[in-house]
Amino acid sequence: MELCLARTTEQGARQLVWAAIGGTGNEDELRGAFISSTEVTESSDYVISEEGEKAQNKIWVCLSKSFLYISFSISSYL
Numbered sequence: 001m002e003l004c005l006a007r008t009t010e011q012g013a014r015q016l017v018w019a020a021i022g023g024t025g026n027e028d029e030l031r032g033a034f035i036s037s038t039e040v041t042e043s044s045d046y047v048i049s050e051e052g053e054k055a056q057n058k059i060w061v062c063l064s065k066s067f068l069y070i071s072f073s074i075s076s077y078l
Contacts, residue, residue, distance in 0.1 A: 014038075 007015070019035045033040045034047070046052045 015035060015038065018038045019030065022038065029040055034043050035041070044052075047056075
């Protein structure tokens with residue numbers, strides 16, 4: 001089960017780096033895409049559903065408030 005759901009720190013870092021700079025030549029495809037195992041994959045039905053959109057907005061508001069609590073200077077970027 002762990003192999004299906006978890007990644008090591010190194011594997012997670014590799015995903016982040018690949019998503020940020022690894023897509024040379026297909027930058028437009030990567031913009032806003034869901035990345036899994038260094039591949040652009042289709043978003044789940046939940047993510048594109050109305051319920052998923054509500055959850056995304058709730059998470060964004062919560063994170064934004066947390067960031068503002070940490071540093072007021074970040075408000076200029078939101």
